[in-house]
Amino acid sequence: MAKKKKKQVKQGHPGRVQAPVVSIGRVKVDRGLDALSPEFVRWYGQRRQDSETALLALAAVRETLGMYAEVVGLESVTEFNAPKLFGVLNSMIEFEEAEEPEDLSGELRMVLYMAWADYLDFIEDTGRWTQDPAELSWLRGNLETADPFSAEALSSPGNPGALEEQALAELRQLPIVELGHGLARWCIGKGAAEWGAGPGEQFLAAAAKALESELPKGLDEAQTELVVSQAIASLAMAGIITLEAHASPKAGPAAEEFHKSEGQQAFSANYAFLQAFLDLFLEAPEDADEETLEAWGLSNLWLLEAIEGSAHLVAAPRDEQWSPAAWAQAHQRLGELRILGLVEEGERYTLPRLVAATLTDLDDDELDEEDLQDDELDALFGFDSEEPKREKRAEPYAGKVLQLKLGLKEAKPPIWRRVLVPLDLHLGDLHDIIQASFDWYDGHLHEFRSGGYGGTSYGPDIEHMEYDEDESGVLISELLKAEKDRLDYAYDFGDGWEIRIEVEKVLDSEAGALPRCTGGRRMAPLEDSGGTWGWSEKVAAIGDPAHPEHGEVMEWLGDMGLDEIDPAAFSMQQINEALDQEF
Structure with a gap:
């Protein structure tokens, strides 16, 4: 089994972002919308000539579908019950209005309506809506009414008034x-x-x-x-x-x-x-022997597989990495959950949707990292001790070297890195170099683009993503050949990190380890911090105890195990240690 290993801190930050525990429904929404994001941004830009607000619209859709997935259940981000979705929109707005009754501007309502109007047009234009066209028309019509959440509208046929009751x-x-x-x-x-x-x-x-x-x-x-x-x-x-x-x-x-x-x-x-x-x-049993702890880990692993859509086959033969006793105990444990109605009857250990919504990815709560270190977790789940790495060069690289500047767009003050990169690497390697240089954990989708907006896109060969070319088949030297040549890189289509890659120099050769960082400025933004604007706002709040959001942002840092950060910090040594591990 490929190891699902937590990324380690590589450089730059005094700690790594740990995303808050989310339901599997929201994970499914994030993955689905991340896959659609590049095409949606291009479609939005052509339709409205304003691609910058595309991600704002998608963020509103993401929040709505996340709530819908938790309450109703979701198979796909382009397949949903229109009346029930309308009910979720209503609930979200009513909740926000109850929280802030003095806000009568209707801004949230307007943002949601506009975002969903665009999203519905997108999935219809691209042929992704495969259900009854009348449902789509009904939802669009209600969004276009002057007050779609009026009593009259809510009494329309198909309105999910019994959503919570169901x-x-x-x-x-x-x-x-x-x-x-x-x-x-x-x-x-x-x-x-x-x-x-x-x-x-x-x-x-x-x-x-x-x-x-x-x-x-x-x-x-x-x-x-x-x-x-x-x-x-x-x-x-x-x-x-x-x-x-x-x-x-x-x-x-x-x-x-x-x-x-x-x-x-x-x-x-x-x-x-x-x-x-x-x-x-699901808590780890206290004072348990090795066999019991192994069975606990195996049963939790089966639950995780069920959440991810690959439920374990009950009659599957025992995997040799698990002891017979632990294998039997794990089945007994899942049998108990079946008796309690928390695992469904059948050939596989599948979960009722509301049970799946409550289960986490067995991270912070069920596996207490203060008690179980990485090597213990690895042994518990039967993972290999090391992730496969690319092979080291048998001989030092002796060819030409690109000196690249990686600049985070719209970052003020500027955030950048300078790296030396061999010409024989491909774009997939350059992606890893960027991730290491900015201390990101490669948890989101990305793409390269040459020729600016509307140019050629390059990305990994993964399901549901449509790139013009596979990045692993394109050498860096095919796109970056001379000084001032440029390439754009986008990462995390939710936060919208964009990096301009520019050739500063082409060196005949370079002694020492390659790739290598030779300069840079400031700490890279933490993952999932809201893009350049969100990161700037958080940095301002962190540095000002009188800031109205200081407490909230410090709590956010605390949730990640961070007491404080230094946005001005930059460590070339730590970046190079990460690059050495990678290459």
Whole structure:
């Protein structure tokens, strides 16, 4: 299995960005829109003669589809239920208006309408809408009304007024959620007399006996005690009950909403319980032996595969890298999840969509990096200890060398790197050089473009992306031959990082390691920081304790494990260490 390894800090930054935990639905949206971005930007530029605002429109679509994916489920960014999407738009706007009732400008409404009008035109013009054309017309017509979220519009046929109720009904059908309801009622009712000094064995046994008819069938005694214990803890974590050592359980602030059969708050309370239970269930077992820990890692890996769309075949033969005992325990663990309704019945370990939406990529919460180091994680998941690297040169390079300046467009103050690059490398190699030079982790799509806007595009050979040429088949020397030759590079079509590559000199030869950084200025922006404008705003907020967003941005840094950053910092040594590792 190819190793899914976390990128290490290579240079420049005092730490690496760690993206916030997101649902698989949002991951699917990000991947889908990243794949469409280059074509959408070109289409938008031709249609409106203003390609710069294309990414703003796409960002609005991204946020809407992300919410839609979490609530409804999503197969593709160009396939959705128009009335349900309209309901999601409505919910988003109503939420924002409730958060900021003094803002009567309707700016968010206008941005969303315009963005979606353009996006609908795009998927129709490019033949990507394969569903009923009437749905597309209905959505476009509602977006064009003076007040599409009026009572009249919301009563239109097909309006998803029962959207939350549908999702809530799906949650309530899960055996573990139904057990949670029974436990919540029992804990603050008859169970109060069994509480004593806390949730000990006597209390758990009494709960299991009282709810015997509601317990999912198939759990043994030990499994039952564990599930009941974790379900009660999850009720407390979700605010449905309150637990104190010397006071009987009481109804929590979310108790009333938890038991309702409709409404957004009812859905949120039930969803919070499910999230809490999964978080507890997927935690690494404490004081576990090596075999148990191995089984835990394998079962979590199967869950991750299910999220990514490659669910494990239940009857698949054992992979030799896993011990027979761990293999059997992992199947037993997934069997427990099936009993609880958290894994679907069938030939593969697939997940109900609302369960998939709550699961993370088994990163920060389920795998505590403070307790498990990289080598332990690698051993746990059976990954190879090293990622394959390109072969080192058998002989030092003796040909001509390009001195390139890599300048981040629109960065003020300027952010740039100067690198020496052999002529025999291809554009895929140049992509890696840029990533190392700017300390980015290659987590987004990219493209090269020659001849400016409308020119030839070059990119990796990956599914759903349409580049004019495969970058691995084009030598750098085919495009950059003489001083002042230029090439454009775009990375992360959401944040929109753009780098101008310019030949400063063509050297006959160069001693020393190649490629090599010989100069530069300032720290490169952190990944996912909002593009050059967003990065500038964050830098300003970080440096000014009186800035209204200082606290929020410092919290953002803290979430990434960073106490502080120095935007003026630049380390040529660290860049060259990264290049040496890569080449």
